[in-house]
Amino acid sequence: MHYSARETTRRAHALTISPSSPALDVASKIHDPAATFQVNKDPPVSLKENGSLKENGNLKENGNAKSKTSTDDPDVVKVLRKATYKVSGDTQKLRQLCTEFDAKEEDYKKRIHDLETELRNHQNESTKTHDRDIREMENRMELVAQKLEAAERYMAGKEEECNMLKLDLDTLNEENKRLKENLNDMMLKLQDYEEILAQKKTLNEQYSRILEEHRVLSEDFNRERVLRKKYYNQVEEMKGKIRVFCRVRPITESERRRGSSGSSGSSGGGGAGDASIVVSAEDEYSVSLNTQRGGQRSFLFDRVFQEHEDQEAVFRDTHALVQSALDGYNVTIMAYGQTGSGKTYTMLGTPEEPGIAPRAFTRLFQLLDEGRARQEAAVSTYMLELYNDKLIDLLKPAVGADTDRLDIKRDKKGAVHVQGAAVRSVSSASELNRAFNEGLANRHTAATKMNVESSRSHLLIAVCLSITSKQTGSVLRGKLTLVDLAGSERVSKSGASSDQLKEANSINKSLSALGDVISALSSESSFVPYRNSKLTMLLQDSLGGTAKTLVFVNASPAAYNADETLISLMYATRIKQITNNVCKNADNKEITRLKSVISKKKGRD
Template identity: 55%
Template structure:
């Protein structure tokens, strides 16, 4: 029943508004973004007030725990579905904080919290299933997929190709995949990979210059009937798009910015095609969307975080991102209050509390 509810809305869009930064305040910027409720955001512009709807809105005071509590897709991945959670937004909008957390992981984001949740769920179900958890960790940097489980020098010498395995899962052929038996092991692998990621000083002191892709594959074997299922959880911290004229990027950073913007544009085209149910979905236009293909569309379940700045100096970028996802949220909203979803949620609550459910439900 849980997965039936999740199937009702294959693409969800959450919006997270970060607090004003000291730099924004000191240069005279003022907040122009406001939350009307848990689902609506307004932006003050030179052309008046603009309102946008999302599947969930997190205001600047929302904690990392608040954000993670509203993510219910990890169970689906363990049940054998493909799931994708990613953060989208301009440079400096808080994507890495949402997905990864702070530098010392004292305030962890979605990825570290997901590692703990995976093993919490598998341990709860260990009497019924055997589980195997494995992870690969990649970055897409200047049009190249690089393996973060090896040194940057060794990564440049490896050729990674995007292929499908015998189970139909998209894999990075040539990249290392490592097994993990605990949340601590997953976190240790993750920290190892993060040390090899490209960063640079742009609009941030430490801005991600590549897309970080964490692919977790979960295999479960049913003790009773021997049935084996495979689920894939893709956690993606996207690099931020930025206007070259605004940042003054030159040489290598200019090349990085152009590569980032190109891949984000390709991802936007794919998400729009899926949300508007177009026949052709342009996955092959970029390596980012090729690798994410089995986690976007089909039976996959997707959660997209739009991270935005509340500052007046970033109004143009905030409007751009809110407008890009408007079609997605409007399409998704059609099913949000349907009687069928409400009925299924009622069944789930009954099952959790131990109440009987009619067989003909």
């Protein structure tokens, strides 16, 4: 059983009996025979007090304090008396008592020794514990001191930071004051701005109204401008002026691949040119061309077809001339322009996209079929090509010396016909198309750098009509002439050589003669050089003659061909100024009979 250090010390003192205690003195005196005589001198210890010491086990630590004795205590006196008179009887008991006291003393000493040992051990353990606690506390104090030092440094840094923040705060206060002043200025400006916005909103509304009015006026102006051009063209047509349509083809891949080297404006041509588009349609009647020499130039025509318009759209504005041929007029439709500009595609087309000629044939017999109940019709055709300034009949099976007998003639009314040409009668559109394809198979074509299938000759297709009325017997004689001119070309661009060079020279020569005729007619010259070329002789009734004439000027949109396109558009503008003396070829029944008689007599002679 373990006790605390204080409790152990207390118990040890309680159990320790001092050798000079009164009880021991009394016991020693009892054994001493002379004790009787010393009673009055040294009174015994009070038994009552001695008993209370035994009961409580409390011994005061004061070793020098003496227990109180009193000779006046009756119990002590009684004991002393009994001891005086009964010493001999009680000696044995006292000895026994002393023995017990000695045993108890030894026991108490042993217990005191054990308690002291336990106390020392406990003190050692407590000392170790205290040392350990002290060391821990010292370590903690050291840590706390370090933390305190760190806290002091932190506080010093914070104080410095606080001072800096105070400076910043002062700066910010000044900045805030300045910003408030600026804000006040901005608020004033904002009020001014809101007023300006309100004014702007009002102006925008007025501007929107003006824009809408401008849009309406622009639409009205454009509509009126287009109508003016339309009516002007109709008036010119009524006067007999040649109608001119312009068609701009899409740019080709080869032109795109040529890139841009700025050589489109050079007179010599050749080389890779700028593939950018320089031709654009302003509306249905105007086209503009950007040139390097003269800037942008505009041209007015009876109709302008853009790149996206197909063959059907082109024929839609053309098929009325087919009706004119049935009404007894000589009608000519021809395509003019630079090589590779799309003339043959416009006139002939492809099997998938037929051109004007195949569509005109179909339309012609549709109209004839519609009027079979009122009239009888005889249709015949011939096809010629002008190759190297020689006329060639494309419907004859053999081409050779017979071509020399093809002569270009004019009748009394100025209508041109070719004497000696093979005339083939047809009764349907399929027969006419078959004859047409047969003649195309004999036409001269070749590949050049400008066109993979370039026409090397001028093609003329004539469809002659004789319409007899079943009611009156009058006869209307009309002719539909379709001309696909070979394109002008620069040898440096087309790369023509040998036979192609000869063909190119012949084509350019005939087109030059055509240009002279156009210039003379447009300037109303008294002399028109029709006889300078067989081409102009063939077109004599179409240009300045009696025919209703429609000319397609085909243009390339590429800057590489800008010079050639400009020349074509200028010639087309001159052609538009030419006036034909249009007249109907009609004979009454009697005149027709007399002509038939005269024809028969000439045949007999």
